[in-house]
Amino acid sequence: MNEQNELPPHVAAPSPTAPHGPSGLGGGVGVDRVPGLGHSGGGSTLLGYIGIDTIIEQMRKKTMKAGFDFNIMIVGHSGLGKSTLVNTLFKSQVSRWSSGWGSEHKIPKTVEIKAVSHVIEEGGVKMKLTVIDTPGFGDQINNENCWDPISKYINEQYEKFLKEEVNIARKKRIPDTRVHCCLYFISPTGHSLRQLDIEFMKHLSRVVNIIPVIAKSDTMTLDEKNEFKHRVRKELETHGIEYYPQNEFDDDMEDKNENDKIRETMPFAVVGSDKEFQVNGKRVLGRKTAWGVVEVENPNHCEFALLRDFLIRSHLQDLKEVTHNIHYETYRARRLNDNGGLSDVKVTCQFPLTL
């Protein structure tokens, strides 16, 4: 993806809601009539053109009308540039600070969960983006169990969805508030993961998709960065923390190869910025220091572009699917088996299980 920053990025990726097609139909949008060759399964060749491939177009039209939602949670202790990064990712002021949430940066005494929603539109596609911020995480002197409020929130969203699903008169489109992705910000110490990081990820990697990210990576030189990433990956492996994309959910070889390549470069070392500067006659997003300008979208400087492509341009739908098919189903199975409710979630009203 060599995109210039002057042109507004346009949707060049396949339509986000197109499923990984059942057949080898091209991912192109607005596809022309292609003679019906090559399809999955061992069926017979088509004798003429039927028009099955236009289903993609139909789906696209529908989703463009309906729009879709994406919920991203950002976790990390204060001062790691979380809000700036989210603003940079979605190229708009979507973080908590910009919603006029007050300019006081006081550290709250307990972990709070603040969700802010915006509707952003691009190329005719509407997306309701909800950014869930967790101020107060890891900032206290005693950080025992500071992941509990977060865990509770995630389970509450699953619970809400479950309730809607189990209802007799269901809504046509259940509003999806489940957390699809959790960006966990690692502090760039250059040594290793902190105790708190490991504890958090251990507790939550089975409940939500965690994408670890190294924040403020312009602190480290290239060598330090590589060493740090290597060490972090090893530690995550030692502790058995499965971050997204999880090994076990790779469908086929193609997916596996692609995901393996991504897993090798994770965690992404990113830098966020919403200010623009002139560099070599171009206007780029970056940070200006006395010894140079750190360009956010330059792959030699930091891996922001990789993260953005991964998160938005190729794996957005996959994140939602893994959340729905795997994490949510795990929750649902556990819940319906227990028949009494988990200890985390306070069920406000007992719904009758009509099973």
Added chain:
Amino acid sequence: MSNGARSVIEVHRNGNIMAQEKLLEGYVGFANLPNQVYRKSVKRGFEFTLMVVGESGLGKSTLINSLFLTDLYSPEYPGPSHRIKKTVQVEQSKVLVKEGGVQLLLTIVDTPGFGDAVDNSNCWQPVIDHIDSKFEDYLNSESRVNRRQMPDNRVHCCLYFIAPSGHGLKPLDIEFMKRLHEKVNIIPLIAKADTMTPEECQQFKKQIMREITEHKIQIYEFPETNDEEENKMVKKIKDRLPLAVVGSNTIIVVNEKRVRGRQYPWGVAEVENGEHCDFTILRNMLIRTHMQDLKDVTNNVHYENYRSRKLAAVTYNGVDNNKNKGPMTKSPLAQMEEERREHVTKMEKMEMEMEQVFEMKVKEKIQKLKDSELELQRRHEQMKKNLEAQHKELEEKRRQLEDEKHNWEAQQRVLEQQKLDASRTLEKNKKKKIF
């Protein structure tokens, strides 16, 4: 030689002592005094103890190496940051540095594990204990009879590393500084300052200073001097507090100059460049200009605070505070004597009490033992009786059995006899029949 050395002396008008200004008629030579002091102290050598506190990964070891241009933590002896600690430790490393004939015994106190755990309550306690123990050592060696050797191991300066979050101080920072600002000179530093742009750095510094004054934390104050020049320099330093530093010992060539710095793809952050970071200010302040002042403040202020608190605590037990509102009337020694006597009487009383209690307990125990003995005796008797009764019963039964046996045998004999008779008569009849 006589250049009419003139020395201006302040005229005291208190009491009878009035020093007048006198003009010297020749060169006496006491202008040489500073040189003598200098020579003596150079021979003795200097000592300086520096403590570094901060979370791991903030570049403390690198900064120490950069400050003193040595590899205190080399690959053969990796610094504490490379070893994972579960609890806060306090480690000392000593290094003897020589420069221009002056030798400095530098002690670096490191605190690995600080602020790294999930629960960091009381992670400052080991640090406080260490500082107090050093003060106590000095106090003890000062109170000794033979005071020839008085090594000064007190912590003269504490460099506190603040993580460059850009927002403000963390609760841990505030707690730590609140607890230690009256025990040691705290110099707060912003670590890894190349994370921030100049504007962010400015704002961050302002925010930190605001929070420090808000929480009434007393960081190390640069002393005012009479010299105008120095004052200007001091003011410049004060404006840039807390100092934002970057540490590095790798040498990079920039514009054909060899500088120490950090190489990024977008440029080189130079350690000794005043526009990039405040490292040079820190080094100059810490080593070149204010080292002696730090030691003096430690000696005159922090150590004296500790000493008076410690000695007051010793005498507190015996003296009612309400009675002695004024200055101490008794000397500490007499105080201690009295205390000792009191202590001794208390001990005797306690001893007596304990003896009484002991007696009582012994009596009780004896009584109990007697009771249980009686009990046992009784039971013994009873069991014997039971046994005898059973014995008698058995005898009775046995006799019965014997009687029965006799009867049965008698009967058997009778039966035998009858049988014999019966067989004889049968035979007789048979014989009769045959004949």
